Amino acid sequence: MSNENKTDEMEDDVLNNIEDQATEQDNSSSAEDNANMEEEISLEEKLQADLNKEKDKFLRLFAEFENYKRRTSKERMDLFKTAGQEVIVSLLPVMDDFDRALKELSKSEDQEMFKGVELINNKFKETLKNKGLQEVAVKQGDSFDAEIHDAITQIPAPEKKLKGKIIDVVEKGFKLGDKIIRHPKVVVGN
Numbered sequence: 001m002s003n004e005n006k007t008d009e010m011e012d013d014v015l016n017n018i019e020d021q022a023t024e025q026d027n028s029s030s031a032e033d034n035a036n037m038e039e040e041i042s043l044e045e046k047l048q049a050d051l052n053k054e055k056d057k058f059l060r061l062f063a064e065f066e067n068y069k070r071r072t073s074k075e076r077m078d079l080f081k082t083a084g085q086e087v088i089v090s091l092l093p094v095m096d097d098f099d100r101a102l103k104e105l106s107k108s109e110d111q112e113m114f115k116g117v118e119l120i121n122n123k124f125k126e127t128l129k130n131k132g133l134q135e136v137a138v139k140q141g142d143s144f145d146a147e148i149h150d151a152i153t154q155i156p157a158p159e160k161k162l163k164g165k166i167i168d169v170v171e172k173g174f175k176l177g178d179k180i181i182r183h184p185k186v187v188v189g190n
Contacts, residue, residue, distance in 0.1 A: 081132060081177040088133055089181055092174060098124065099172075136173035138184045142166045148173070150183035157189030165189055 098121040105114040136148065144151065144166055152170055157163045166186045173184030 078177075084131055085176055085181060088128060088131060088174075088176060091128065092182055095121075095124065095128070096171065132176050134175050136175055136180065136184050138166060138169050138173065138186060140166060140168065144186070144188050148180065148183065149186045149188075151188045152185045154188045154190045162189040 102118060102121060105117055138149065141162065142165065144164060149166065155167065157167065167189045168187040169184055170187060171185040173180065174182045
């Protein structure tokens, strides 16, 4: 084994070293590639998470805006329905006076005056009705409801079946749209 064998062995060792180094470089470049891939994946995942977060913010903001539009629209409609509420409330005593006047005029002998005042009263009531005013229907014998009726007094019930029921209506009640603007004043039996 002379120099030739030693040279061959040295060449084999050098080749093996080169192959080992190449393998190590491949392994390290694979590790770098894997790290780069993981970095790319994590970057992609991060971007996807940010996108989802922004989408969620947008949807919530959009829903909030839609609710705001719906709420303001409803408030505007309610305002239009009850825009003249103060004026109508101030006219209710006038309507009560008309009713009392008609009651007294019906007792008199001057029927033409009664018919004239009755026509004016009907026109007045019809005008208010067109503006959304409705009378709260209450009659003797109805059950008392504290949310609708205003009890001004309680008296002993003339009959057992009128206990806790309305005996008399002292003043009519009215509502404008769905809102009661004047509760009917009633006498309740106990």
